[in-house]
Each structure stands twice: as structure tokens, then as C-alpha cells.
Amino acid sequence: MDGSTLVKQAEQALSETFSEIDAQVKKNLHRVLSAYRNxxxxxxxxxxxxxxxxxxxxxxxxxxxxxxxxxxxxxxxxxxxxxxxxxxxxxxxxxxxxxxxxxxxxxxxxxxxxxxxxxxxxxxxxxxxxxxxxxxxxxxxxxxxxxxxxxxxxxxxxxxxxxxxxxxxxxxxxxxxxxxxxxxxxxxxxxxxxxxxxxxxxxxxxxxxxxxxxxxxxxxxxxxxxxxxxxxxxxxxxxxxxxxxxxxxxxxxxxxxxxxxxxxxxxxxxxxxxxFLSPQMVGEAKKGNHLTAYVFDQLGYGVNPVPFAPRRDVIQAIQLGSPEKMIAFCRTIQQYSPIGSYLDPVPAEMPGYESELVMAGGTFIDGSTSEFSADGPLREPYVVFCQGGTHWTHVAIALEAAIAAIRST
The missing domain is CATH 3.40.640.10 (Type I PLP-dependent aspartate aminotransferase-like (Major domain))
Structure with missing residues (x-):
């Protein structure tokens, strides 16, 4: 099954979950509006x-x-x-x-x-x-x-x-x-x-x-x-x-x-x-997390959280198992980012971190992990962490390409 078909299957399977997220966004937005009014x-x-x-x-x-x-x-x-x-x-x-x-x-x-x-x-x-x-x-x-x-x-x-x-x-x-x-x-x-x-x-x-x-x-x-x-x-x-x-x-x-x-x-x-925008943005990120978990679970990779599990933050971890797959995944996410799509992520040291990191961060705000990004320390068991997402459809597009990149690595 190619990446496009797999992502489409995930979208259909998650339709009820997406509706539940929308309902929670509405409740969180209500408390924001109440505070602004008060x-x-x-x-x-x-x-x-x-x-x-x-x-x-x-x-x-x-x-x-x-x-x-x-x-x-x-x-x-x-x-x-x-x-x-x-x-x-x-x-x-x-x-x-x-x-x-x-x-x-x-x-x-x-x-x-x-x-x-x-x-x-x-x-x-x-x-x-x-x-x-x-x-x-x-x-x-x-x-x-x-x-x-x-x-x-x-x-x-x-x-x-x-x-x-x-x-x-x-x-x-x-x-x-x-x-x-x-x-x-x-x-x-x-x-x-x-x-x-x-x-x-x-x-x-x-x-x-x-x-x-x-x-x-x-x-x-x-x-x-x-x-x-x-x-x-x-x-x-x-x-x-x-x-x-x-x-x-x-x-x-x-x-x-x-x-x-x-x-x-x-x-x-x-x-x-x-x-004011935060509840909606978080809802979109959660949808992207669910989509990522479903797709990579179907591909046989360990994911945390697992598909359909309640979300407790906006991070989705995938255990890819090798540095080559981590780099290929991050390279693809960067290619499908709105900013710096031409850049090639390479592992490097970063202040405050013990291990080298590989990062895909083609975001409008430098380092923003409320926008769709992916990174991880280059150490066993080689886990990449996906964060954020302004809209889940962007995540879906990037995932289709990332599946192909992982399969060819």
C-alpha cells in the first residue's frame, strides 16, 4: 500500500476521533473567550x-x-x-x-x-x-x-x-x-x-x-x-x-x-x-499526531502514544530503529515545510543537549514546535519526535512523502 492510500485510510479511521477533538477545541475556546470578555x-x-x-x-x-x-x-x-x-x-x-x-x-x-x-x-x-x-x-x-x-x-x-x-x-x-x-x-x-x-x-x-x-x-x-x-x-x-x-x-x-x-x-x-488561536492550533496538532501514530503503527513501527490513545501533549514519537531512517524522515519533513524546504537536515550539536540532534524545522517562527516539526537525539533506539501542526492536512501531505522515504532507506 502506497503512502497516499495509507494516509487516506487513516483519515477515514480517525473521523470520529477528529470530531471529538473539535468538540474539545470548542470547550477550550469558550474559556478563552470568557476570560477576554471578563x-x-x-x-x-x-x-x-x-x-x-x-x-x-x-x-x-x-x-x-x-x-x-x-x-x-x-x-x-x-x-x-x-x-x-x-x-x-x-x-x-x-x-x-x-x-x-x-x-x-x-x-x-x-x-x-x-x-x-x-x-x-x-x-x-x-x-x-x-x-x-x-x-x-x-x-x-x-x-x-x-x-x-x-x-x-x-x-x-x-x-x-x-x-x-x-x-x-x-x-x-x-x-x-x-x-x-x-x-x-x-x-x-x-x-x-x-x-x-x-x-x-x-x-x-x-x-x-x-x-x-x-x-x-x-x-x-x-x-x-x-x-x-x-x-x-x-x-x-x-x-x-x-x-x-x-x-x-x-x-x-x-x-x-x-x-x-x-x-x-x-x-x-x-x-x-x-x-486566542491556541485551542484551534492545538486541536490541529492533535489530529496530526493521531494520523502519524496510525500510519506508522500500520507500517510496523513502535509509536508513543499508540493509535486512538488519549492525547496528553502535542508530541508523537516513532521508534524508527536506525539513524539513517531518522535522517530520512526529518529530511522529508523539511522538504514539505513552508520555510527552508531546500535545506538538508544533518545531525549536529545544540546548546543544552547531550546528544547530537537531527531536526526538521521549516517554521515561520524559528524553533517553533507549535508548527509542524520533527526532531530527535541521534542515539538508540533512534526515536523521532513529531510536534505541532497548524493544520492536519499539512501533516498528511508530509507523511505521504515520509513513508516513501523510510521505505527506500
């Missing part, structure tokens, strides 16, 4: 200010809108965040103090956080350099949270538990909102003062609630992923308990400045518009 968002909020960024009405209202949508007390949405990793680091450095322990409950963290924590690299000002210790609970052999170990994991000096919602570059199920709620319950049962922080990258609007709506104290993410709606140029966010958000803001800017500074460089309109 805070009386108007065109005057698109204007920005210069210099210090004091009294930026649009920025202040966007923070309140974002917080309401996320079910949080407060939020900071800032173009000054370089990436999701930067936002996460600001939250961790803002809240943790020397002598505190940081506990990861979902196994090893994402590659780019290893140097932040101090697992890798030296003398770069990591958390370890500042006397903050780190411990992690390993996943079970099935890649699941070890609930038994979690029930007794909190020590007196465990200041913060970090929860990575997405699978990242690991072959495990991403966490559902119900999973996160359960983790928070177990942690608070042992010590109500231990903070629960969620790396929310790739997870926004995938379900109908966010981590801060189910008890997480703090969370962070990137605006060139889900909540930027594929049009925000740069930035990230932190949301949660108001005092903790302000502590993180003081790390981003300076003590005494906190959330009250930071010019928005005339980006307010895009920030508001991107957030």
Missing part, C-alpha cells in the same frame, strides 16, 4: 510602552487573562523569556534557596534542564552550585510514575517537586491532568508546604484543565509552543500562586522590579491573538 480586552490593550515598561496596560491585562484561562492566581507572560527552559529556570531559581531539595517525580528531566539542575556541566551557576540538592524518582519498568515510592518520597527539606508533563525525549507516556492532580495530592498529604511545579511545555489546551487548576502551585512554558498559537515571535510564561509568580518574576528581572517591568516591544496584539 477582562474587557480591547484594541487599546495592543499598544505598548517603551523603556522600563512601567504601566503597560496590555501586558498587565494579558497577565490576568492568562491566569484566568489557566486557573491560576497570577501569571507573567513575557517576551523576555528566551525559551521554555528559561521560564522553568526562572521559576526554580526564584523559589528555591540553598539547602532546599528539588525532587523530580517523573524520572530524568528534559535534556536542557540537566545543566540548570547541575546534573551535567560545571561552574555555570547551576542549582547545585547554589547548594540546592537534587533527587529523582525513577519510573517503573513500564515508564509509569512509581506511585508506591511517591507516597513516602517527601523529605523535610524537599522544598519543591518538579513534574514534567510531556514525555520529552523519553519513551514514556506523557502525564494526564488526572495524573498531575494525583501527584499533587500525594505530595501535599506528606507535607502541605512542599511546592508542586509543572513543566507544562507542549501540554497547554490539550485537555480541558491545566495543572494550576488541579492544585499545582506553579507552572511554566513556552510561547513558541502551544499558547502562542504559532504567531507569537518569542517568550514564555509562568503561572500559579501569586507570591511564587512574583518570586519568579524577580529572578527574570530584579528584586524590587519583579513583574512591574519589561517592555513588550509592540507584541501585545500578537500575544493576545496567539492565545
Amino acid at each position: 477582562h474587557r480586552v480591547g484594541v487599546h490593550h495592543f499598544a505598548g510602552v517603551t523603556g522600563y515598561g512601567h504601566d503597560d496596560l496590555g501586558r498587565e491585562v494579558l497577565d490576568r487573562v492568562f491566569a484566568e484561562i489557566m486557573g491560576a492566581d497570577a501569571a507573567i507572560v513575557r517576551v523576555q523569556f528566551v525559551s521554555g527552559t528559561h521560564a522553568i529556570a526562572a521559576a526554580l531559581y526564584g523559589v528555591l534557596r540553598p539547602g532546599d531539595e528539588l525532587l523530580s517525580v517523573a524520572g530524568a528531566p528534559y535534556d536542557t534542564l540537566e545543566e540548570v539542575i547541575g546534573i551535567r556541566g560545571t561552574q555555570q551557576g547551576s542549582l547545585r552550585d547554589f547548594g540546592i540538592s537534587y533527587r529523582q524518582l525513577e519510573l517503573t519498568s513500564e515508564g509509569m510514575i512509581d506511585w508506591h515510592a511517591l507516597k513516602s518520597a517527601i523529605q523535610p527539606h524537599t522544598r519543591l517537586v518538579t513534574i514534567q508533563r510531556s514525555c520529552g525525549y523519553s519513551w514514556r507516556p506523557s502525564l494526564s491532568i488526572d495524573d498531575i492532580e494525583k501527584i499533587v495530592f500525594y505530595v501535599k498529604q506528606q507535607n502541605p508546604h512542599t511546592l508542586c511545579f509543572v513543566d507544562n511545555c507542549y501540554g497547554e489546551f490539550v485537555e480541558q484543565r491545566e495543572p494550576t487548576a488541579v492544585g499545582a502551585d506553579l507552572m511554566a512554558g513556552s510561547l513558541i509552543k502551544n499558547p502562542g498559537g504559532t504567531i507569537v515571535s518569542a517568550g514564555g510564561y509562568i503561572a500559579g500562586r501569586a507570591d511564587l509568580v512574583e518570586m519568579a518574576a524577580c529572578r527574570l528581572t530584579a528584586p524590587g522590579v519583579g513583574s512591574f517591568g519589561g517592555a513588550t516591544f509592540n507584541q501585545n496584539r500578537l500575544l493576545f491573538q496567539g492565545l
Whole structure:
């Protein structure tokens, strides 16, 4: 069966799933519209200010809108965040103090956080350099949270538990909102003062609630992923308990400045518009994920999540089994991207990552993984991770070509 026929078969098989996604998009869009209406968002909020960024009405209202949508007390949405990793680091450095322990409950963290924590690299000002210790609970052999170990994991000096919602570059199920709620319950049962922080990258609007709506104290993410709606140029966010958000803001800017500074460089309109578009964009990405899972499962490759499984983020992993197939897959995705289709992805080192990466990223926003892209570390078992997608039909077109490329490798 050729790629076109296989993709068409997948589209037919997934018609009911696509309808369910549309229904969830409608619910998520409803809460976005409610927040915009409640805070009386108007065109005057698109204007920005210069210099210090004091009294930026649009920025202040966007923070309140974002917080309401996320079910949080407060939020900071800032173009000054370089990436999701930067936002996460600001939250961790803002809240943790020397002598505190940081506990990861979902196994090893994402590659780019290893140097932040101090697992890798030296003398770069990591958390370890500042006397903050780190411990992690390993996943079970099935890649699941070890609930038994979690029930007794909190020590007196465990200041913060970090929860990575997405699978990242690991072959495990991403966490559902119900999973996160359960983790928070177990942690608070042992010590109500231990903070629960969620790396929310790739997870926004995938379900109908966010981590801060189910008890997480703090969370962070990137605006060139889900909540930027594929049009925000740069930035990230932190949301949660108001005092903790302000502590993180003081790390981003300076003590005494906190959330009250930071010019928005005339980006307010895009920030508001991107957030409005986000539920729809996430829905399209989820459809593309389902399509990819179905097709490559039919071809006999391991996929995570499996076909028809509930989506918990906008990442679809495919275990291709060889570096040649990874490179061929990414080369084809690049060829069917709107930007840089003439480029040839080759494995290369990237700051913050341990292994060489091969990446297909022909996106309008550089590095945007809310647009359709694919990448992965060049290490066994050679898994490629597909993310995002502005519309599932683009994913379908690229998949048809990728199937042919894989078969000829």
C-alpha cells in the first residue's frame, strides 16, 4: 500500500476521533473567550510602552487573562523569556534557596534542564552550585510514575517537586491532568508546604484543565509552543500562586522590579491573538499526531502514544530503529515545510543537549514546535519526535512523502 492510500485510510479511521477533538477545541475556546470578555480586552490593550515598561496596560491585562484561562492566581507572560527552559529556570531559581531539595517525580528531566539542575556541566551557576540538592524518582519498568515510592518520597527539606508533563525525549507516556492532580495530592498529604511545579511545555489546551487548576502551585512554558498559537515571535510564561509568580518574576528581572517591568516591544496584539488561536492550533496538532501514530503503527513501527490513545501533549514519537531512517524522515519533513524546504537536515550539536540532534524545522517562527516539526537525539533506539501542526492536512501531505522515504532507506 502506497503512502497516499495509507494516509487516506487513516483519515477515514480517525473521523470520529477528529470530531471529538473539535468538540474539545470548542470547550477550550469558550474559556478563552470568557476570560477576554471578563477582562474587557480591547484594541487599546495592543499598544505598548517603551523603556522600563512601567504601566503597560496590555501586558498587565494579558497577565490576568492568562491566569484566568489557566486557573491560576497570577501569571507573567513575557517576551523576555528566551525559551521554555528559561521560564522553568526562572521559576526554580526564584523559589528555591540553598539547602532546599528539588525532587523530580517523573524520572530524568528534559535534556536542557540537566545543566540548570547541575546534573551535567560545571561552574555555570547551576542549582547545585547554589547548594540546592537534587533527587529523582525513577519510573517503573513500564515508564509509569512509581506511585508506591511517591507516597513516602517527601523529605523535610524537599522544598519543591518538579513534574514534567510531556514525555520529552523519553519513551514514556506523557502525564494526564488526572495524573498531575494525583501527584499533587500525594505530595501535599506528606507535607502541605512542599511546592508542586509543572513543566507544562507542549501540554497547554490539550485537555480541558491545566495543572494550576488541579492544585499545582506553579507552572511554566513556552510561547513558541502551544499558547502562542504559532504567531507569537518569542517568550514564555509562568503561572500559579501569586507570591511564587512574583518570586519568579524577580529572578527574570530584579528584586524590587519583579513583574512591574519589561517592555513588550509592540507584541501585545500578537500575544493576545496567539492565545486566542491556541485551542484551534492545538486541536490541529492533535489530529496530526493521531494520523502519524496510525500510519506508522500500520507500517510496523513502535509509536508513543499508540493509535486512538488519549492525547496528553502535542508530541508523537516513532521508534524508527536506525539513524539513517531518522535522517530520512526529518529530511522529508523539511522538504514539505513552508520555510527552508531546500535545506538538508544533518545531525549536529545544540546548546543544552547531550546528544547530537537531527531536526526538521521549516517554521515561520524559528524553533517553533507549535508548527509542524520533527526532531530527535541521534542515539538508540533512534526515536523521532513529531510536534505541532497548524493544520492536519499539512501533516498528511508530509507523511505521504515520509513513508516513501523510510521505505527506500
